[in-house]
Amino acid sequence: MLRSIVDGSPVAAGSRVLDSRNPAHLDDVVAQVVLADPATVTAAARSAHAAQRAWADVPAPVRGQVIANIGALVEANAEALARLVTREIGKPLAESRGEVQEIVDTCRFFLGEGRRLYGQTVPSEMPDKQLFTFREPVGTAMIITAGNFPVAVPSWYLVPALLCGNTVVWKPALYAAASADALYQLFVSAGLPAGVLNLVHADGTETFNGLSQALDEGLVQKVGFTGSTEVGRAIGALCGRHLQSPCLELGGKNPMVVTEDADLDLAVEGALFAGFGTAGQRCTSLGTAIVHESVHGEFLRRFAAATAAAAVGDPTRDVLYGPMLDERFAAAYEKYLGWISGGHRVLGAVGRITADNPRAGFVGDPAAGLFYHPVIVDGVRPGDDLFDHETFGPLVGVTSYGTLDEAIALANAPGYGLSSAIYTTDPKKAFAFRRGIGAGMVSVNNSTSGAEAHLPFGGNGRSGNGSRQSGMWVLDQFTRWQALNWDYSGRLQKAQIEVAVLPADLTFRL
Template sequence: MELLRIGVSRNFRIYLNHSRQMHLLKDKAFVNNEWVSARSNAVFPVLNPADDSVITNVPDMDASDAKNAIQVAADTFKTWQDVTAKERSIILRRWYDLCEQNKDSLAEIITAESGKPLSEAAGEVTYGSSFLSWFSECARHLNGEVIPSPWPNKQIILTRQPLGVVSIITPWNFPFAMITRKVGALMAAGCTCVIKPSEDTPLTALAAVELAEKAGVPKGVINVVTCSRKNAPAVGSVLCEDNHVKCISFTGSTVVGKILYQQAAKGIKRVSLELGGNAPFIVFPSADIQNAVEQAMLAKFRNNGQACVGANRFFIHEDVYDKFIALFKEHISKGCVLGRGNQKGVSCGPLINNEQAKKVSGLVDDAVKKGARKIMGGEFDTTLGNKFYKSTILTDVTPEMNIFREEIFGPVAQIFKIKSEEEVVKLANDTNGGLAAYVFTKDLGQAFRMSRKLEFGMVAINDGILSTAEAAFGGIKESGIGREGSLHGAQEYTDIKYTLMSALDK
């Protein structure tokens, strides 16, 4: 029986035996289409954040394992780059089909290792799979240009060529979608890759690449290196500095992004960095307040606030401030149900690990000590476990408090009363981050003004969810470099080659 073969813990095996779909659970890394152990045979445990039980152990790979995987990807690139765009498109579409067919199994693995509710996990699979579908179409539209020549006997041609080996480093909050969004794009462009998933959520990555193998992705195109926090710095250094690597694609914190950026600079490598955010959520008097509150629930509490585009700072106009808070409290009380992700009716799972739990509670406690007021929440539900933080509203927060400046990455909404456009633009832009912003207004001119003045890479008007495969996802300032999704997402993994055709009259 597969469950016994992979050696999962007894408690988790009891849970899995209620499932008919856990056949995708793997406990090996994936290199050159083979399931492999670390050269040292070292392993580390993957924990269920709901109770810290061990799901299974996976290889704890080191720098030598990473170098080997990169070499495999580099050797494969020599042939993969010549595979036609049509064939790459077909393979990506087959991968999409298999992910959709195995949605339940993928969702159960996501829930087990990330803690998010099954309904959200299933939604992530649908969202993540959409990138494979989208980039299967983009593969055939990475067109070049023929530019009118200034010379009568010459022709200027621009073509797009794949970069080569791409290092992919992904976070734990969307362990499936962050892989498909990157790998779908680079495969469409003709690149190969080595993936280092988060040490908290490697099982989703391994399940995804098993389906990629079944879809016909050739040997060596996709490789997965798993490692613990202890080995992550050494593995990350190899992924950034190895001469075969031509691009580093990373989603995660700004702090880590800066480190990887410095390492990539040693080889003048291309980077695609989607880093932290500190999103403002702005509500003006003309807004539909009911809709604003409903969208606030999505923007703030999706994945229990653990999202880079999650709304952190709520700027509510004084004319609708009291009404918004009253409705928001009501929706949170009814809609934010803490519990294990596999339990019916749960909408908010645990925070991912003890470090994250400490960070969220620390930011709230610091703000309260400095004068912020808790309207609701602000503590753990210890009856459930040590990482179940209650949905929280804070008021009387000031820009001098740490919570105003830092990305919370938890279920905490800080609400400010504003009086004017000018005031809110200044407050909203007063951050090093510049990923996403949310604006609620029925004033068309105001909507355009806010879109132009807000220093963020993405602005949603009257909506709390803005990411889709068709749109260019990314930030400005310290929130990143480059774009994911859209045709631009595939173009990130190409170089433009200029060819001059001369002596055409000879």
């Protein structure tokens, strides 16, 4: 039985219990989770707030060593953690192993940042005066994460937040509670004092109410959220009332432009992985392939053939993708399938994979889990729900274009701005696309999905508020700049009033 952990101890309170089930084998209960109430969420924030000053006083290089310990522990337990992720959310084992490696990479990067939390010395306009800047931790952070990347994405928040001297309350997705608990245990085993990292298992409403109370009490100074655009708006509004700027990483409707000079086989390979990896349940999953009219038919033929041939099924075996993450995502995906209209051309079967709606070459038993057909829908256009909105599942829209300007306009039209890609052999097209696209991330001849630990990750528009995770850029989310001016002249010097000006003859004659 999994419980919230506050100040290093499991919380006894809570009567509601939720089962975390294996979506590939629904009769397999991975864990039972006791749900916390808003008071527990607030208590966790209170514990973190109380522990923050002492943790910030630990020298940054020493905090960096704790981060190194976390990375070493995760690496030593990598296979067990990856298999737990696959069992709990149905992600293919190869992807789960890559996700765990992402934690290790993140820890290796931020170990060094513990010795590089640099400020600057700044020249003063006054004599006998020095100016300095320092990075200071923001305080206590509330981190709320989704479960499609149940261990990698949390590490993007937790590792830099802790390194910078903040304390954390982490609220993971309930359908990935066992993976979260395992990651929490690895973190605290690396040397974190009690109260520095707190784990809260709660549903969305209870979390929101507990966070609201913690903000009212001044216990939380930063909120990080990965999830839907709708919930992100609500969290952004709540934080705004407290004059805080949250870190919001939200949904995506990520475009892939395929130009007339593209390597079509490479583009198809990228579309297959971007559209159907993790069953299309990534914020960076391919939303719409925007294909030049001269190659539209051939691309579609090759893409449909590759999709039909792809292995789908048991995530412990060699498959492109496994089940939906959870029953609620399956239900939402069926709603998205209802957006298909008579003006669209559907390639392949649609809906849940069953004995009555089979998929050739399915790996395993489709009746055991939440498995769905990969769907390609041609002919989507602006104004269609399928074009305008995120469809979290194995569905890719396809449309055509005539000019690159038209392609860029189509790519920007839904208003999301997370990830994007262009397939081309023409550098001019690649750079024109980069200049015109509103996405925070651009790939050339690569998938819309994929991130590296030292590159900024994040989106704009409906995909986020411009905050960035990963790399040195995330330090600006978890530190505040403090300026210091030190006057050792022995008298009061007034900036902008007593500025030394050297005499100059401003007249000049030829």
